[in-house]
Amino acid sequence: MSIDVAEVRRRFPALARTLRGLPVAYLDGPGGSQMVDSCIEGMAAYLRRGTANLGGAFVTAEETEQVVAEAREVAAALLGAQSSEVAFGQSTTALAFSVAAALGATWREGDNVVVTELDHRANVDPWIWAARRAGAQVRWIPVDPEGLVLDLDGLDRLIDERTRLVAVGRASNAVGTINDLGPVALAARSAGSLMAVDAVHAAPHIPLDMDDLGADVIFCSAYKFFGPHLGIVAIRQELFERMEVAKVEPSPSSPPDKLEMGTQNHEGLAGLPGSIGFIASLGTGVTLRERVTSGMAEIRAWEDGLASRLRKELAAVPGLRPYWAGNGVEKTPTVTFRLEGYSPREVATHLARHGLFVEDGNFYASTLDERLGTRDSGGWVRAGLAPYTTPEEVAACHECVARLAAEGNRTTDRPRG
Numbered sequence: 001m002s003i004d005v006a007e008v009r010r011r012f013p014a015l016a017r018t019l020r021g022l023p024v025a026y027l028d029g030p031g032g033s034q035m036v037d038s039c040i041e042g043m044a045a046y047l048r049r050g051t052a053n054l055g056g057a058f059v060t061a062e063e064t065e066q067v068v069a070e071a072r073e074v075a076a077a078l079l080g081a082q083s084s085e086v087a088f089g090q091s092t093t094a095l096a097f098s099v100a101a102a103l104g105a106t107w108r109e110g111d112n113v114v115v116t117e118l119d120h121r122a123n124v125d126p127w128i129w130a131a132r133r134a135g136a137q138v139r140w141i142p143v144d145p146e147g148l149v150l151d152l153d154g155l156d157r158l159i160d161e162r163t164r165l166v167a168v169g170r171a172s173n174a175v176g177t178i179n180d181l182g183p184v185a186l187a188a189r190s191a192g193s194l195m196a197v198d199a200v201h202a203a204p205h206i207p208l209d210m211d212d213l214g215a216d217v218i219f220c221s222a223y224k225f226f227g228p229h230l231g232i233v234a235i236r237q238e239l240f241e242r243m244e245v246a247k248v249e250p251s252p253s254s255p256p257d258k259l260e261m262g263t264q265n266h267e268g269l270a271g272l273p274g275s276i277g278f279i280a281s282l283g284t285g286v287t288l289r290e291r292v293t294s295g296m297a298e299i300r301a302w303e304d305g306l307a308s309r310l311r312k313e314l315a316a317v318p319g320l321r322p323y324w325a326g327n328g329v330e331k332t333p334t335v336t337f338r339l340e341g342y343s344p345r346e347v348a349t350h351l352a353r354h355g356l357f358v359e360d361g362n363f364y365a366s367t368l369d370e371r372l373g374t375r376d377s378g379g380w381v382r383a384g385l386a387p388y389t390t391p392e393e394v395a396a397c398h399e400c401v402a403r404l405a406a407e408g409n410r411t412t413d414r415p416r417g
């Protein structure tokens with residue numbers, strides 16, 4: 001583990017926060033990470049220098065053009081895409097609906113789209129919505145509820161020559177499973193289908209390469225990787241060129257701007273180089289892409305060590321039901337569980353009192369929630385680790401859960417009546 005966590009933590013002002021004198025541990029990264037100083041400063045500097053809209057003949061407008069261009073460059077370096085393939089929007093969800101509307105306009109009755117039971121619904125409902133409008137069928141790649149992995153056995157039946165798009169997540173934001181996308185990409189390509197990859201949960205934890213993944217469309221959201229609240233999509237150039245998007249007449253008609261509706265979040269875009277630059281600062285290499293990729297490997301090594309420890313310790317807590325895939329399956333450092341005798345909200349509330357911020361619910365992975373039978377009982381508790389997470393925070397999380405479990409057992413053991 002080569003990350004200097006003290007050094008990393010100095011870069012995140014929000015980590016100085018305390019709660020009734022207690023330090024706060026942000027274990028809610030899968031919901032949104034804390035923001036790195038270089039991103040905050042990038043945003044503030046842009047606003048202080050003077051904001052403008054695009055296209056003006058004056059310096060602040062030119063600077064804003066530069067901000068957008070640089071944001072495209074750094075996002076492309078993160079995704080292994082070309083900057084001309086990168087578009088921004090309010091969120092991944094909003095972008096997915098825009099892309100689905102554009103692609104869905106070419107679908108016909110008798111076509112089909114394939115989604116998964118494991119995904120966040122942001123990578124499900126836009127495609128279902130577009131399929132319904134086109135009269136196309138929706139097919140589901142099932143999840144194996146025991147193994148918490150996609151069940152790819154029936155892929156050849158699900159994906160056929162009428163499949164227009166396969167939408168699949170790079171990693172599950174609910175249980176952390178990193179999906180094996182090789183067979184999915186192969187089946188999609190052989191059938192002549194497009195593949196859309198939701199990399200929102202994966203982006204803060206593992207290197208991404210659009211081409212290696214076989215993705216025609218890939219989404220991520222910068223607020224999950226230490227950056228601003230904005231969504232990013234990269235669309236394969238040739239596909240992007242021919243996509244007919246909803247737009248107003250005077251706005252650009254060529255990619256990537258054509259997908260960007262109205263004025264963008266310029267200050268957010270000004271912060272993006274700071275957030276991706278932070279990842280790059282942990283790596284080595286000549287190009288930004290090399291530094292981002294190697295920086296991500298450092299993040300992964302750090303997070304993996306802590307996540308393995310947390311999983312091992314939590315698994316030994318009496319009454320704790322783990323929701324993570326087995327040892328042979330790659331996972332993000334997202335550790336999901338339930339505790340017998342307590343609702344997930346009760347566990348999260350208890351931890352919050354001790355300054356440990358974990359989330360509870362289904363995190364919009366509502367199909368998985370249904371398949372696992374947890375939908376009517378509050379979903380799960382989710383602890384997400386980040387490069388700024390310390391071994392002490394992981395220990396505190398385990399101890400707090402273990403104490404709560406012990407109290408629960410005492411209550412249950414007490415003779416009734």
Ligand SMILES: Cc1ncc(COP(=O)(O)O)c(C=O)c1O
Nearest residue numbers: 091092093120122173200201221
């Ligand atoms: C895997 C995954 N996909 C999509 C989204 C939606 O992203 P956004 O909030 O940018 O729409 C999230 C947000 O939590 C997510 O975790």
